[in-house]
Amino acid sequence: MKNIYLDNAATSPILPEVIKTITGSMSSFYGNPSSIHQIGRKAKSLVETARKNIAKHFNASANEIVFTAGGSEADNLILRNAVTNLGVTTLISSKIEHHAVLHTIKDLEKEFNISVHWVDLDENGILNYEHLEQLLQQDTSKKMVSLMYVNNEIGNFLDIEKVSNLCTSNNALFHSDAVQAIGHFxxxxxxxxxxxxxxxxxxxxxxxxxxxxxIKKGFGIYPILHGGEQERGARAGTENVHGILGMEKALELAYLNLKEDEEYIKKIKNYFIKELKKSFEGIIFNGCSESENKSSYAILNVRFPKEYSMLLFNLDLKGIAVSGGSACQSGSNKGSHVLNAILPEKEQNKTSIRFSFSKFNTVEEIDYVIKNLKQIIK
Incomplete structure (x- = not known):
């Protein structure tokens, strides 16, 4: 049986060069970066060099990068500091954010009795920027806007420059969950x-x-994990040295081959769209995921004309890995909170699948997926 992996928005295969970097560091640079002996100092030096190299990709300073256990922790660290440390009393976001943002905001609302406002969206999940401006101007409270750069389920782009300008002109802070954008744009x-x-x-x-x-220079950050002074006091815990070095290598390769990979993956996605339209009458693409200009080249969210309750399961039996919504909700019977927020109720009940691509996918794999979709649905 073939294995076709089309769930790259959930997680992506590790590059061989990255694996080599990680395994090499495990055997050669095993010291604790907080130790004062030579072995520890070497590990510390590598971590700080990685921090500088990662910052350069974004024209940032090394001291603006805080290493975490992933995007969810980073979101939590930023949002919690906004309320507990930076004086924010109003949070503005949308109902289609990742749960790392949504759940954190809801917890902060309960804990600190802050004001929370949700920006209006249209049926394609496009943000109403006029409504955002109204929310920013409706009172004089200290505000933070938290909106994701690329939606993890429907691939929609945020007009990040417009939001940044609106926040700047209204003296609001701006946080973006950029997990689906970094390394791709x-x-x-x-x-x-x-x-x-x-x-x-x-x-x-x-x-x-x-x-x-x-974390932009000038904002003091208090830790949400306590027990040490690592990450300049922003995060306790021994640094994940081999993970940080692997991330540095992966980001270097991502930006080294950015245009080449983007063009290749676009061709794969566009071919898949063409074959889906040819093969299935009444198929719809959720959000803006069909558009080259309004969504990520790596994400396509497909809504079939009716409910096929066993479609994901049957695709898995054929060796095809995909998600119904985001992988973070796999096993949930609540459906996708993103699609529930933007689709009419009758459309929510139809089967939607997120296909997400990488440079490892091929046209032959797409043909295999189309062939099996036809067999399963018919």
Whole structure:
């Protein structure tokens, strides 16, 4: 049986060069970066060099990068500091954010009795920027806007420059969950001055369990994990040295081959769209995922004309790995919170599948998926 992996938005295969970097560091650089002996100091030096190299990709300073266990921790660190440390009393977000943002905001609302506002969305999940501006201007409270750069389920782009400008002109802080964007799109914090963003290595062919928060210079950050002074006091815990070095290597390769990989993956996605339209009458693409200009080249969210309750299971039996919504909700019977937020109720009950691509996918794999979809649905 073939194995066709089309769930790269959930996690991506680790590049061989990254595996080599990780395993080499495990055997050669095993010291604790907080130790004062030579072996520890060597590990510390490598971590700090990685921090500088990662920061350069975003035109950021090394001291603006805080290593975390992934994007969810980075989101939590940033949002919790906004309320407990930076004086934010109003959070503005959308109902289609990742749960790392949504659940954290809801917890903060309960714990601190802050104001929370949700920006309006249209039926394609496109943000109402006029409504965002109204929310920013409705009172004088200290505000933070938290909106993801690329939606993890429907691939929609945020007009990050427009949001940044709105936040700047209204003296609001701006945080973006950029987990689906980092390693796939360029981001220059000098050109688009976001205050905070979150990233995760396993979304760009790096290891799981490591990521980082970008925190603009000038914002003091208190830790949410206590027990040590690592990460300049922003995060307690011995640094994940081999994970950080693997992330550094994965990010280097991602940006080295960015245009080449983007063009290749676009061709795969566009071919899949063409074959789906040819093979299935009444198929719809959720959000803006069909558009080259409004969504990520790596994500396609497909809604079939009716409910096929066993479709994911049957695809899995054929060796085809995909997600119904986001992988973070696999096994949930609640459906996708993103699709529930933007689709009419009768459309929510139809089967939707997220296909997400990488440079390892091929046209032959797409043909295999189309062939099996036809067999299962008929």
């Amino acid at each position: 360029n981001m220059n914090v000098k050109e688009v001055p976001v205050d905070f963003f979150a990233a995760s290595a396993h979304k760009f062919h790096g290891p799981k369990g490591v990521g980082f928060a970008y």
